[in-house]
Amino acid sequence: MPKFFRKNRQKTILENIITKYILYAIGEIILVVIGILIAVNINNWNNKQEDRQTEITLLKEIKNSLLSNYKALDFAIELETEQLEHGKFLLNHLKNKRPFNDTIVSYLSIPLISYQNSYNNAAFENLKSEGLPYISNDSLKLDISFIYETRLKSIFTDFPAEMENIISNTFTPFYIKNFVFESLEDDALLTIPNNYDELIKNQEMSNIVSVAISMKTFAIARYRNTQKYVKRLHDKIHAEIKKLESL
Template sequence: MIKIFRNIRKQFIKDGKTSSYLKYAIGEIALVVIGILLALQINNWNEQSKKNDLREKYLLSLIEDLKQDTTLVKSQYSFYKNDTIKLQSQIRRIKKYKNSIDTVKKIARYEFDTNIQLITTFSNKTYQTLINTGNIDLVDPWLVEELSKLDQLQKLVIDIYSLSMRSYSQILGIYNQRYPFYDDALAGDVLDVIWEQADDKHFLANYNEIVSSKQTTANNIIQMLPPMYSQTARLLKRIEASYPDLFIKKNSK
């Protein structure tokens, strides 16, 4: 193609058709400019298409993260609610049989569940990836703001979890040293002796402390989880409502 244009130019010059040559030259320049503009436009379309595809992937990944978090929060709430109910039932029985130290010891040794569940992180990998890669600009401003608010709430929840767990673990460690509820190194008669020889007043004080600590931990967590769930679920619904075409495409695959 370039060779053809060159031959045409030579022919115009050879024939002395200067005006025709100038018109041709202008036309050729115009064609080159148009070609460059088309190439740039096509390149822009390709880049925008890549950004749109990447944006969709991020949005779908965010949706999966939020779904996982709602499931996690519901599970945690159910665990602590049920655990609190059991703990309160034990406390009522202890109050009923307060004159029978043996009954209290049996409840403490065989029924009191020392375990608590701990959340150390939420499913926020997509949001963190958007931040770390600088691709956060691909997301609409309102969604960036909502994700930032949710991230702050998640950090607060984890901090409260950690503080509650640390306090409870310290009390539990001391309690277990004095009144072992489970230890592979001890069994049967050895554990029986430890519990039988325990000073009643000392035991009651320590047991009251560990029960109170666990109840406080559970109550703190139970209060945090409903607003955590509400904010997560609300954001999930808003994303689904804001990008309906995304779900049509997803379901059609």
């Protein structure tokens, strides 16, 4: 009988040991799983933080680029406005058949002058090549692409080409026939009429100046309109950066 109880007790002890081992093993597995989940979550959090910081950096680059283009448009407006005023002065001078003088000779080349400048798109090209997936705001992503690939490209590339085409094909042939060209030290072009008395009687000259005035007026309006789009996007990006930095 004692032998039976002894065996039974040993069996119970063995079962308890096995149960404890199983519970211990399960506990270790649970701890390992929890550790893995925590590590994964920390890694995901770190990756999100890195992605967010990359997004902020890219948006700041675009923001600075937009500011640069806004200033370039400011310069274009300033230049075209000055040329527009000179053109109006020239047209009034011609229509009233006023005498030739040093002031008017500096204005006679106005119809041949057009604004040419490249826009700042390095930040956008960088964004396109590797950064677009980082921009989390889909609406903002579309706005950036629209401004750079449509608005800015048109105003800094396509529009000047159109103006230059009109100047080359319409104004330049008349000037070649009726003027002598003289380059100045500051790279300015002086256009001296072959016969000023005949020039002020020539309606084509007045027509050319009138068209040039219209072109410059139109150019200023387009530059200002583009500035509105650029400013709107600049402010939208500024707000997005503030939001991301607060997360």
